[in-house]
């Protein structure tokens with residue numbers, strides 16, 4: 001099976017006090033169609049930096065990222081725009097994914113207008129309301145702005161918006177960390193159900209191992225900017241190979 005996304009030996013450096021500080025080193029990772037990959041590691045280990053590097057939001061100092069065989073660094077802006085619908089991300093703070101000035105309805109409808117070119121207003125309304133219903137948002141929330149929603153509702157809007165064009169891959173960076181436990185479970189359940197229905201692969205980043213264990217087929221572990229262990233979820237939790245992974249599991253149980 002060929003990979004959707006492949007990162008090969010990537011590195012990211014930041015400039016600090018006249019020196020280059022490596023924050024990702026020699027990271028290689030592949031994500032295949034439809035799989036749920038968990039990414040865990042302590043705070044500051046580089047998880048969000050990896051997400052940003054994979055999304056081309058941060059320049060690489062080393063290595064390359066391929067999307068369905070294409071080197072992202074070599075793609076033109078128009079090519080990148082063309083692949084955006086198939087390659088989506090959601091972040092911890094909905095403010096990072098949602099515009100404060102767009103109503104729920106417009107936020108969810110926007111990717112359909114931009115990418116799928118849906119100008120037919122009746123079809124646009126029908127598809128947007130369906131996308132809202134799919135994530136448990138009622139029609140009357142459609143005219144609200146993000147600041148008029150709860151955190152869980154905001155993340156549902158972000159999920160509906162990210163999935164409306166049926167992406168092949170969704171990167172989720174700590175998307176339930178700011179939510180109450182009961183709301184976390186609801187948001188996770190609907191996210192996983194929708195992604196399984198659509199066949200969308202997920203890179204699920206969290207420092208919460210219990211959450212990662214529930215949603216992932218496979219888990220990769222990051223320590224100090226490097227991937228140090230990768231295994232199918234059951235194997236990683238029952239037989240971790242690295243002392244750091246053992247510590248993470250112990251600390252979470």
Ligand SMILES: Nc1ncnc2c1ncn2[C@@H]1O[C@H](COP(=O)(O)OP(=O)(O)OP(=O)(O)O)[C@@H](O)[C@H]1O
Nearest residue numbers: 014023041042043044045046047048049050174207
């Ligand atoms: N733009 C930047 N400039 C300087 N240092 C940075 C920058 N971005 C990230 N870092 C540093 O890189 C390291 C990794 O940060 P990152 O946000 O990727 O960690 P993380 O694993 O996502 O942590 P958390 O679980 O707290 O979200 C941290 O030490 C952070 O301070």
Ligand SMILES: [Mg+2]
Nearest residue numbers: 047048049174
């Ligand atoms: Mg982070």
